[in-house]
Amino acid sequence: MSAALRLPPQRRDPLARRRVAWSVTALVLLWPLGRLAQFHPATLFDPANAHVMGSFLRGFLPPALAPEFLQLLLAATLQTLAIATAGMALAFALAVPLAFWATRSLSVSAIGPAGGRWRGRVLRQAVRSVMVLLRSIPEIVWALMFVRALDLGAAAGVLALAVTYGGMLAKVYAEILESADARPARALLQAGSGRVAALCFGLLPLAAQELVSYTVYRWECAIRAAVVMGFVGAGGLGQLMDQSFKMLSGGEVSSIALVFLALVMLADAISLALRKVLA
Amino acid sequence: MSLRLEQVGVVHANGRRALAAVDLAVAGGERVALIGPSGAGKTTLLRVAAAALRPTEGRVALLDADPWRLGAAAMRALRSRIGFVHQAPPIPPRLRVVTAVLAGRLGQWSTARALRSWLLPSDIPGAQAALARMGLGERVFDRCDQLSGGQLQRVAVARTLYQAPALLLADEPVSSLDATTADAVLRELVDYSSAAGATFVASLHAVDLALRWFPRIVGVRDGVVMFDLPAAQVTPERLAALYAGEAVGEPEPAFGAPPRATLPFASA
Amino acid sequence: MTTARRARRIGGLASVAAVVAAVVASFAYLAIDLRGLFGAEERHAMARFVAEFFPPDLSAPFLRQVGFAALQTLAVSLLGTAIPMVLGGLLALPAAGRLGMLPKWLARSLLNGLRSVPELVWASLMVLAAGLGPFAGTLALALHTTGVLGRLFAESLENASPAPEAALRDLGAGAVARFVHGTLPLIGAQCLGYTLYRWEMNIRMATILGFVGAGGLGQMLYFHLSLFQQAQAATVLVAMTILVLADDALSGWARKALSAEAH
Numbered sequence: 001m002s003a004a005l006r007l008p009p010q011r012r013d014p015l016a017r018r019r020v021a022w023s024v025t026a027l028v029l030l031w032p033l034g035r036l037a038q039f040h041p042a043t044l045f046d047p048a049n050a051h052v053m054g055s056f057l058r059g060f061l062p063p064a065l066a067p068e069f070l071q072l073l074l075a076a077t078l079q080t081l082a083i084a085t086a087g088m089a090l091a092f093a094l095a096v097p098l099a100f101w102a103t104r105s106l107s108v109s110a111i112g113p114a115g116g117r118w119r120g121r122v123l124r125q126a127v128r129s130v131m132v133l134l135r136s137i138p139e140i141v142w143a144l145m146f147v148r149a150l151d152l153g154a155a156a157g158v159l160a161l162a163v164t165y166g167g168m169l170a171k172v173y174a175e176i177l178e179s180a181d182a183r184p185a186r187a188l189l190q191a192g193s194g195r196v197a198a199l200c201f202g203l204l205p206l207a208a209q210e211l212v213s214y215t216v217y218r219w220e221c222a223i224r225a226a227v228v229m230g231f232v233g234a235g236g237l238g239q240l241m242d243q244s245f246k247m248l249s250g251g252e253v254s255s256i257a258l259v260f261l262a263l264v265m266l267a268d269a270i271s272l273a274l275r276k277v278l279a
Numbered sequence: 280m281s282l283r284l285e286q287v288g289v290v291h292a293n294g295r296r297a298l299a300a301v302d303l304a305v306a307g308g309e310r311v312a313l314i315g316p317s318g319a320g321k322t323t324l325l326r327v328a329a330a331a332l333r334p335t336e337g338r339v340a341l342l343d344a345d346p347w348r349l350g351a352a353a354m355r356a357l358r359s360r361i362g363f364v365h366q367a368p369p370i371p372p373r374l375r376v377v378t379a380v381l382a383g384r385l386g387q388w389s390t391a392r393a394l395r396s397w398l399l400p401s402d403i404p405g406a407q408a409a410l411a412r413m414g415l416g417e418r419v420f421d422r423c424d425q426l427s428g429g430q431l432q433r434v435a436v437a438r439t440l441y442q443a444p445a446l447l448l449a450d451e452p453v454s455s456l457d458a459t460t461a462d463a464v465l466r467e468l469v470d471y472s473s474a475a476g477a478t479f480v481a482s483l484h485a486v487d488l489a490l491r492w493f494p495r496i497v498g499v500r501d502g503v504v505m506f507d508l509p510a511a512q513v514t515p516e517r518l519a520a521l522y523a524g525e526a527v528g529e530p531e532p533a534f535g536a537p538p539r540a541t542l543p544f545a546s547a
Numbered sequence: 548m549t550t551a552r553r554a555r556r557i558g559g560l561a562s563v564a565a566v567v568a569a570v571v572a573s574f575a576y577l578a579i580d581l582r583g584l585f586g587a588e589e590r591h592a593m594a595r596f597v598a599e600f601f602p603p604d605l606s607a608p609f610l611r612q613v614g615f616a617a618l619q620t621l622a623v624s625l626l627g628t629a630i631p632m633v634l635g636g637l638l639a640l641p642a643a644g645r646l647g648m649l650p651k652w653l654a655r656s657l658l659n660g661l662r663s664v665p666e667l668v669w670a671s672l673m674v675l676a677a678g679l680g681p682f683a684g685t686l687a688l689a690l691h692t693t694g695v696l697g698r699l700f701a702e703s704l705e706n707a708s709p710a711p712e713a714a715l716r717d718l719g720a721g722a723v724a725r726f727v728h729g730t731l732p733l734i735g736a737q738c739l740g741y742t743l744y745r746w747e748m749n750i751r752m753a754t755i756l757g758f759v760g761a762g763g764l765g766q767m768l769y770f771h772l773s774l775f776q777q778a779q780a781a782t783v784l785v786a787m788t789i790l791v792l793a794d795d796a797l798s799g800w801a802r803k804a805l806s807a808e809a810h
Contacts, residue, residue: 033625037682138755148775
């Protein structure tokens with residue numbers, strides 16, 4: 001190799017210019033970004049803020065344990081659980097038909113006469129677009145609007161969950177159903193059975209475990225979402241915590257936080273048990 | 280003495296003995312080949328010689344220093360003068376060839392230069408020169424996962440060449456290469472060691488390559504040195520005894536020893 | 548039917564019954580009258596409410612305001628993701644066990660704590676510490692995201708092969724040099740992927756945090772809805788959707804560019 005060797009002319013690193021450019025851009029953008037976001041670490045040490053923060057944190061221990069407060073806490077916890085469960089139930093009711101329409105494997109037009117194919121595709125696209133729209137607005141925004149529009153409390157949370165999680169469940173249900181083996185369902189359709197029957201006896205048995213598993217997982221997320229929505233007035237632990245924050249009651253906030261953690265762990269345990277049994 | 284192992288023994292954590300009472304002394308500038316069946320302990324021996332593995336028994340002296348008595352900085356300085364070509368190139372696939380080769384001198388560079396080199400390679404001509412010796416000059420800016428196994432192995436060799444060590448250790452450096460390329464790579468390594476006066480110890484599966492390029496052959500079997508002879512005195516009988524039990528028909532290790540029937544003669 | 552199968556069947560049916568009971572109980576507890584919810588009066592109120600969203604306020608000064616708020620939200624999401632990328636990376640080293648057992652436990656506990664608190668709660672806390680405005684939002688996002696990314700980075704680190712770094716140690720490289728040249732190329736692409744994914748989510752989060760006073764589009768939306776100024780709220784909603792779609796597109800492009808990039 002050495003004998004026939006001639007050093008190729010020195011080449012420049014093709015990535016050098018790009019890397020330098022990106023590094024410089026990032027550094028240059030840092031300053032205006034900081035200005036936009038009002039990034040002033042000094043305010044953390046501003047005496048007024050520090051005082052407020054300090055007394056708030058000092059109030060964390062001991063957590064508030066007064067009986068009246070504990071009653072409120074219990075009611076709020078039950079309310080959060082109820083919001084999540086009711087919201088999921090409505091979401092489920094909404095998702096099933098949406099997923100059904102959107103699933104290609106159940107499309108008669110896909111296997112049979114050409115006539116309905118166009119209509120089927122348009123309908124499916126429409127349904128899919130609705131689902132995307134429902135999903136892209138965060139549930140807390142829906143909750144805020146329901147609170148304002150209909151002057152609701154906990155019900156706003158239920159509706160918001162129904163709308164957003166309905167879209168989410170529909171999309172995932174459709175994906176699970178489409179990725180399941182379609183042959184039994186196709187066979188049933190070709191034998192002339194209706195679409196509902198084909199779904200129940202053809203696709204459902206295969207996909208049931210995944211469907212249940214995802215639904216239960218979403219219920220856990222719904223509990224967390226219900227707490228978050230409480231901050232805009234949709235009831236439950238979130239609303240209680242928002243009020244406690246505004247009143248600067250550190251003890252109450254820490255009690256609620258502890259209950260929230262316990263609730264999350266409980267929901268996790270229930271979800272695990274349910275998934276095992278229903279599978 | 281560039282490399283001295285005295286009564287070195289290695290017992291692994293799981294109780295398996297890899298080396299027993301190994302004595303080996305290699306002077307500066309010498310070239311030694313390690314041969315023997317798979318699992319004989321050649322890799323373990325080389326790792327001890329690289330100060331990468333601390334022996335359970337015995338003493339090690341590398342470049343006139345006891346590596347395991349040195350402080351951290353001195354240990355790093357010593358290691359930067361010892362080059363090791365691994366059997367399986369330990370190079371991240373997404374790394375570019377140029378960065379992989381330049382990593383050879385990380386033991387000699389400051390941290391600042393090392394960081395800068397990651398973003399913008401700091402010595403492209405140097406990397407190119409090392410790669411050109413391996414016949415890979417054109418691939419200098421490619422990603423390592425675009426190379427074949429044999430090319431990647433040559434990149435690893437190029438890295439060690441770029442490091443320019445005083446003690447060069449190689450564990451099966453040509454196992455993924457065809458006969459012609461393997462020969463060429465070994466020639467480059469031998470050229471380097473002669474030019475730089477570096478000590479060169481390599482383990483090889485292809486006994487013919489060992490006999491061709493190395494004046495001194497050490498045969499290792501079951502963790503023990505069976506013989507340590509000039510190449511001319513390595514007879515077919517000794518080779519047969521060394522590789523006994525690894526003939527054709529037995530389960531082959533990854534790159535199998537040559538079948539008995541074709542063991543070459545040193546003078547053939 | 549064997550007893551095992553029968554037991555499972557009963558268990559399954561019992562669970563379904565329990566779930567149904569829970570759903571009914573929930574509706575009862577909340578005293579939601581579904582029919583009342585969709586009754587004529589409510590539908591009218593809803594229709595009126597929705598109608599007031601159109602047409603959205605498109606006057607120039609208001610659009611400027613919305614534009615500024617959108618940029619503010621974008622800045623909050625960028626800083627709130629970039630800072631955790633660095634902090635999470637730093638914390639990932641002890642969390643992966645690189646500095647010993649005690650630092651590992653400490654780092655992991657810290658990351659878990661940061662992660663478990665929802666961003667909105669962090670935001671409420673940060674509003675107390677730093678006052679109203681986007682700074683509180685940035686801090687809240689940064690704290691929560693550091694927990695998330697730090698944990699993900701630590702897992703990548705632990706799963707990475709130690710061979711490249713060991714080889715660099717054998718040729719005398721220092722700790723930083725061998726990490727950057729040995730392990731970082733193994734996990735860099737995956738970690739950047741996590742960061743990009745997190746940025747997508749943080750854009751949505753940054754808008755929401757405004758609801759508790761952390762600036763940007765969220766604060767504007769909350770403000771105008773509280774005053775029943777739906778026309779303005781509509782514009783803000785449109786801006787939010789555009790921002791989210793643009794961010795998804797941007798991060799998709801960035802992800803593609805990074806997957807082709809070398810180290």
